Amino acid sequence: MIIPFFIPHAGCVHRCVFCDQKRITGTAVAPDPKDIPVVIESYLASRPSRKPAEVAFFGGSFTALPDRVQEAYLAPVRPFRASGSISSIRISTRPDCIDPHILALLKNHDVSTVELGVQSMDDGVLAASGRGHASGDTITAVARLRSAGFRVGCQLMPGLPGDSPDCFRKTVATTISLAPDLVRLYPALVLKGTPLEILYRRGEYLPLSLDEAVTWCASAVVAFEQAGIQVARVGLQAGESLADPGAVAAGPWHPAFGQLVRSTIMLERMRAALTVRDVRNPVLAVHPRDLASTVGQHRRNIQELVEEFRLDGLRVIADSDLAQGTVRFIGCAGD
Ligand code: SF4
Structure with missing residues (x-):
């Protein structure tokens, strides 16, 4: 939790x-930092199990705050860490706000995970997006965090101004070479009232289509997972404020974006499992947690493969012995 x-x-x-x-x-x-203990207590009281929880500070540049403010947020968590009810603390921040002094402050307050808003590893994309830092800052920050023993997360934003399939592939490859513990992928959206909306309305920025964003992210997820890097999230959480009409002026917004990406990955794996078989009613097995994404929204994956391979039918069954993400050809229905 x-x-x-x-x-x-x-x-x-x-x-x-x-x-x-x-x-x-x-x-x-x-x-207000003084409200932190009350909020933690109320979460702990409502948690479904007695498992320790994690405290996370998101949505800003935590380590760019004055020391006294960072400490005001972190100090109230200390008694909960001491009692064992809070197992860890994570913060998110900018790559150019990590230095030895900050690392010492975070260590002193038991922060275990630092997530960096990397966004892109292309300096042109970073400049066009007004980030105010370069890819070299990310390389330095990840190295510093890793050598100080922190878990490191990298948040990437495909589809920013100046991005391209090739550029994003390089961002993914460079990020993999940094070996973070986890990544999050948030395709760029044109949110109402942002400078990006002005660029979009002037015709100076074209966001990714939903299909493009899904394709880019699916390749990235496969690459990260093959490298043993956890993909903690794909797509923004479908909070109420994003669901407001007009909140997203343009871009690849979908409330179940992560599932679309997983479905695309499973579609490719099903296609690979069927390619070398000459059967009319194949049966494929996947891990139970992959069933929904394998079948696809509105059974889209099944329909697409039935048409493509001219099948009479296609069954997908659950097998908890399989690793997640695996598709296995079992045989034919009726065999
Ligand atoms: S993306 Fe930029 S503006 Fe937004 S929280 Fe991070 S540093 Fe601040």
């Missing part, structure tokens, strides 16, 4: 062209 504290834009010295944390997080103001 994660106990989230959203600190929208706190510490941000740059206004990145795509960003509106108030809309993304659905939170207008950062919490």
Whole structure:
């Protein structure tokens, strides 16, 4: 269980062209540090199991805040860490706000995971997006965090101004070479009221289509998972503020974006499993957790393969002995 504290834009010295944390997080103001124990207590009281929880500070540039503010947020978590009810603390921040002094402050307050808003490893994309840092800052920050023993997360945003399939492939390859512990993929959206909306309305920025974003992210997920890097999230959480009509002016928004990506990956794996078989009623097995994404929304994957391979039917069954993400050809229905 994660106990989230959203600190929208706190510490941000740059206004990145795509960003509106108030809309993304659905939170207008950062919490008062003195309220932190009460919030933690209330989450712990309502948790379904006695398993320890994690406290997370998201939505701003945590390590760009003055030391005394960072400490004011982190110090109230200490008694919960001591009692064992909170197992870990994570923060998110910018890659150019990690230095030895900050690492010492975070260590001193028991922060275990630092997520970096990497967005892209292309300096042209970063400049066009108003990020105010370069890819070299990410390389330095990840190295510093890793050597200080932190878990490292990298958040990437495919489809920013100047991005391209080739450019994003390089971003993925460079990120893999940094060996973070986890990544999150958030395709760029044109949020209402952002500078990116102005660029879009002027015809100076074209967001990815939903299909493009799904294809880019599916390739990235496969590459990260093959490299042993956890993909913690794909696509923004479908919070109420994003569901407001007009909140997303343009771009590849879908409330179940992550599932579309997983379905695309499973479609390719089913296709590979069927390609070398000359059968009319194949049966494929997948891990139970993959069933929904394998079948696809509205059975789209099944229909597509039935047409493509001119099948009479296609059955997918669950097999908990299989690893997640695996598709196995079992035989033919009626065999
Ligand atoms: S992307 Fe990060 S650094 Fe940029 S404005 Fe948003 S919260 Fe601040």
